[in-house]
Amino acid sequence: MKTHIDPELLEKAGSIFAELGLPVELAINVFLAKAIQTQGFPFPVALDGDSNRNGLVGQTVTNAEITEIIQHFVEQVLPVSEIDNLTQLEYCRNTFGLSFPVLKTTKSVHSEDVRIAVKDAKGRNRYSTSKVAQRDGVSYVICTQWTDRHRPAFLRWQKSYGDC
Structure with a gap:
């Protein structure tokens, strides 16, 4: 599988994770593991900051x-x-x-x-x-x-x- 990671994003994220004492590879692996566990993004994905999360348009719940x-x-x-x-x-x-x-x-x-x-x-x-x-x-x-x-x-x- 060929991958392309934006070099600018990698550099910025790398410096943040370096401050945390983590190699960026570990952070990527954590993200991938969480994506597998949740069967999708491990955080809400929305358009324009609205409550359209994972296709559930207009639904929010307290x-x-x-x-x-x-x-x-x-x-x-x-x-x-x-x-x-x-x-x-x-x-x-x-x-x-x-x-x-x-x-x-x-x-x-x-x-x-x-x-x-x-x-x-x-x-x-x-x-x-x-x-x-x-x-x-x-x-x-x-x-x-x-x-x-x-x-x-x-x-x-x-x-x-x-x-x-």
Whole structure:
């Protein structure tokens, strides 16, 4: 495979990565690995800075809306196998680029059980304390750690199960 890298871009990026103590080749490999992992660009791609991300024209979604959608999907739309997938860190990394599972089980919807479940290993809240999804006698807290770079992947995933 023949490649052409713009020499001016390579020089500018090379000096930035040199300051970070990284060879530019490593940075390129990281980019390529992330592209493979996300099955596309590892960041949102848009025209003219609008919300036309990955062909989802005019669609933006807030964290609160994501939480509502996930709650609805867990309770009424998703097959049990997909709910199980959403509790798996590796699946959520590959599907959304998240650092946390989308769902985490909690003993119950009681406030004390939820307060315990929403925290990560360092004691930081990573899940909603106000929205708890329930399905087949199991309660799930919902991840709140969505950023702009996760939204296109979420919208693609949502579309694969139908809009709510």
